[in-house]
Amino acid sequence: MTERxxxxxxxxxxxxxxxxxxxxADCILQQRHCQVVTANAExxxxxxxxxxxxLTMHDAGLVTADGxxxxxxxxxxxxxxxxxVAGVDLVHSLxxxxxxxxxxxxxxxxxxxxVVAAKERLELLYPGVQIVGSHHGYFGQExxxxxxxxxxxxxxxxxxxxxxxxxxxxxxxxxxxKCGASVGIGVxxxxxxxxxxxxxxxxxxxxxxxxxxxxxxxxxxxxxxTLVLPKFIWAVLGQRFQQ
Ligand code: UDP
Numbered sequence: 001m002t003e004r005x006x007x008x009x010x011x012x013x014x015x016x017x018x019x020x021x022x023x024x025a026d027c028i029l030q031q032r033h034c035q036v037v038t039a040n041a042e043x044x045x046x047x048x049x050x051x052x053x054x055l056t057m058h059d060a061g062l063v064t065a066d067g068x069x070x071x072x073x074x075x076x077x078x079x080x081x082x083x084x085v086a087g088v089d090l091v092h093s094l095x096x097x098x099x100x101x102x103x104x105x106x107x108x109x110x111x112x113x114x115v116v117a118a119k120e121r122l123e124l125l126y127p128g129v130q131i132v133g134s135h136h137g138y139f140g141q142e143x144x145x146x147x148x149x150x151x152x153x154x155x156x157x158x159x160x161x162x163x164x165x166x167x168x169x170x171x172x173x174x175x176x177x178k179c180g181a182s183v184g185i186g187v188x189x190x191x192x193x194x195x196x197x198x199x200x201x202x203x204x205x206x207x208x209x210x211x212x213x214x215x216x217x218x219x220x221x222x223x224x225x226t227l228v229l230p231k232f233i234w235a236v237l238g239q240r241f242q243q
Pocket of ligand 1: 190
């Protein structure tokens, strides 16, 4: 068990990227179900008002700090986290380790051509990585049974779900136990980044905690979503002064 802190009533694990990969490796080895939530400020804020998401966060085997907002919140609460464990970086780390360890990955989410491009990119970057199946992320409730059957037949160890948050996380909460994979991870817009459709911020911006600003510049339609950041920090300050 890793140490956990409480941010707005939700757990966040205190761990490095290396420790997260190690935890996942352990789950695969022991064939233990583990849902991983890569949490940002938006999810943690929304979970206060969304009982389904709140339950998902509490049932998750691992909750990592996807964004700098979460790191800042932890610092405000005087329980600092060692580093960011963002979904996209976690996918790279797992694919690298998985190529050596023989882990089997299934990719679920994004537009049909995007998920195919993401698969090809991972295969190019990590020779030997086994991506045993993929499916786009635009399907209805009526397609669930067929998709679960396809995942099960592919026998993956890790199911990566990129259908946006919290949709991916709630889907995993409902279906991870029915699809045969040990580990399920909600990875946000990772497939778009792998496919080259969305650019990541330069490293210096990521280090300064300005990735959100870069995304806002590249995708101005996200401005409404960014408004949650000050509300999140304000709520965390409230938590800090109630302690
Ligand atoms: N998406 C999907 N199914 C849906 C809605 C979204 O597969 O019903 C995909 C979308 O194509 C994109 C990703 O989910 O690849 C959402 O990316 P976003 O940047 O919104 O995720 P975030 O990192 O903000 O959670």
